[in-house]
Amino acid sequence: MRPIIGLTHSLDLGETSISMPRSYADAILAAGGTPLLLPVTTDATVLAHYASIVDGFLFTGGDDVDPRCYGEDQIYACGEVHPLRDRYELALCRLALASGKPVLGICRGIQLINVACGGTLYQDLPSQKPGCICHGQKQPSCYASHAVQIAPGSRLHALFGDSALVNSHHHQAVKALGANLRVTADAHDGVIEAFEGTDGRYLIGVQWHPERLVTREENAAHKALFADFAAACGK
Numbered sequence: 345m346r347p348i349i350g351l352t353h354s355l356d357l358g359e360t361s362i363s364m365p366r367s368y369a370d371a372i373l374a375a376g377g378t379p380l381l382l383p384v385t386t387d388a389t390v391l392a393h394y395a396s397i398v399d400g401f402l403f404t405g406g407d408d409v410d411p412r413c414y415g416e417d418q419i420y421a422c423g424e425v426h427p428l429r430d431r432y433e434l435a436l437c438r439l440a441l442a443s444g445k446p447v448l449g450i451c452r453g454i455q456l457i458n459v460a461c462g463g464t465l466y467q468d469l470p471s472q473k474p475g476c477i478c479h480g481q482k483q484p485s486c487y488a489s490h491a492v493q494i495a496p497g498s499r500l501h502a503l504f505g506d507s508a509l510v511n512s513h514h515h516q517a518v519k520a521l522g523a524n525l526r527v528t529a530d531a532h533d534g535v536i537e538a539f540e541g542t543d544g545r546y547l548i549g550v551q552w553h554p555e556r557l558v559t560r561e562e563n564a565a566h567k568a569l570f571a572d573f574a575a576a577c578g579k
């Protein structure tokens with residue numbers, strides 16, 4: 345049986361349409377999973393139903409998390425925020441964490457998980473972390489642009505080894521780490537690029553977009569990340 349993996353999605357500013365790049369679903373399909381889009385709702389009963397149906401959760405990329413979700417006012421450099429998406433995903437994330445089922449967060453997804461665990465974010469790296477490298481790459485997403493160092497003993501280390509090359513399309517990042525999380529990859533400027541859960545359950549957040557790297561052969565380890573995730577969801 346293919347594991348069912350629930351995916352979250354983006355919402356437009358008018359909150360009238362939902363969308364998700366195909367690459368997330370394609371990566372899940374290629375890894376042997378069955379992707380299932382979970383349309384936005386804040387109905388607790390429906391969210392609980394979602395959580396009971398799926399075998400794992402993928403929190404996808406998108407715009408910025410509302411700084412109010414971690415107790416800050418917005419700075420000018422903060423991007424567009426979508427309060428409804430935040431409410432839907434934060435509620436679903438708490439259910440996902442409580443369920444013990446595997447969770448993967450990508451880009452906004454790692455940030456969302458961190459906030460759900462009580463952490464905070466840089467609202468804008470260039471203005472709040474002087475001297476950081478470029479995390480908004482100019483090359484296409486299927487090419488890596490910067491290195492990350494990976495923590496020994498982590499799940500990512502088993503897939504990538506001591507370091508990896510990743511793409512980078514974010515101006516926000518994890519600042520204060522939430523509860524029960526451990527940093528498992530960082531860039532040379534100290535920006536947190538991945539974390540994992542500390543309580544033995546499958547919880548990985550990555551700041552890069554592995555689903556966009558998988559089309560190129562040199563990025564095989566990023567493909568292996570999805571295989572690893574799908575396999576964990578199938579257990």
Ligand code: MN
Pocket residue numbers: 478479490511512513514531537551
């Ligand atoms: Mn980056």
